[in-house]
Amino acid sequence: MRFRICTLSLFAGLALAQPPGPGMGPGGAPQPRNDAIKSYLTLTDAQLTQFQQLRSSTMEAMQPIHQEIATKQQALRDALAAGSTNAAALGQLLVDIESLRKQITARRATTQTQIANLLTTDQRAKLKTLSDAAALQDEIRQAVGLQLLSPPEGAGPGGPGGPGGPGPRGAGQFGRMGPRPPQQ
Numbered sequence: 394m395r396f397r398i399c400t401l402s403l404f405a406g407l408a409l410a411q412p413p414g415p416g417m418g419p420g421g422a423p424q425p426r427n428d429a430i431k432s433y434l435t436l437t438d439a440q441l442t443q444f445q446q447l448r449s450s451t452m453e454a455m456q457p458i459h460q461e462i463a464t465k466q467q468a469l470r471d472a473l474a475a476g477s478t479n480a481a482a483l484g485q486l487l488v489d490i491e492s493l494r495k496q497i498t499a500r501r502a503t504t505q506t507q508i509a510n511l512l513t514t515d516q517r518a519k520l521k522t523l524s525d526a527a528a529l530q531d532e533i534r535q536a537v538g539l540q541l542l543s544p545p546e547g548a549g550p551g552g553p554g555g556p557g558g559p560g561p562r563g564a565g566q567f568g569r570m571g572p573r574p575p576q577q
Contacts, residue, residue: 433523434516444508451504455497462493 427441469486477483512520536542 434512434519436516440511443511447504447507451500455500458493458496458500462490465490465493 427436430436431441465486469483469490472479472483472486509517509520533542537544
């Protein structure tokens with residue numbers, strides 16, 4: 394019995410002592426994987442650092458706006474739960490929330506423009522190609538569904554994001570658990 398406890402403790406200690414896996418940052422926090430876009434656009438590490446700095450400052454600047462939206466949404470929920478029939482007050486809360494959301498949209502657009510301005514002419518041309526392809530996502534997905542196109546490698550059932558595969562729609566790296574989701 395003592396041997397089992399010692400062995401278990403040893404393995405637990407070794408597991409905890411391992412460095413974070415790929416795509417993981419300090420403390421095991423997930424970090425965005427940028428390998429594919431870095432390669433496609435031939436981005437430099439300096440550019441990626443600048444992108445991250447701009448994104449961080451944008452997130453920091455938007456934090457008070459997000460908090461104000463949450464406060465106004467809570468006030469709206471509270472007023473509705475209390476049975477308020479004051480259409481002007483309720484409407485004003487909705488207008489305020491929408492105005493704050495537009496501020497966020499504008500800030501994101503500004504940041505996107507700032508980031509794009511850090512790209513070279515060749516990188517911008519490649520980004521335009523990528524943007525054009527992104528606009529066709531629905532058509533590509535439907536063509537794959539009709540088997541007019543083959544799915545990208547690693548996609549689909551058992552692949553990243555597919556039923557049973559790793560990713561947000563799958564069950565993780567250990568396979569599907571529970572009934573299979575309906576196919577569309």
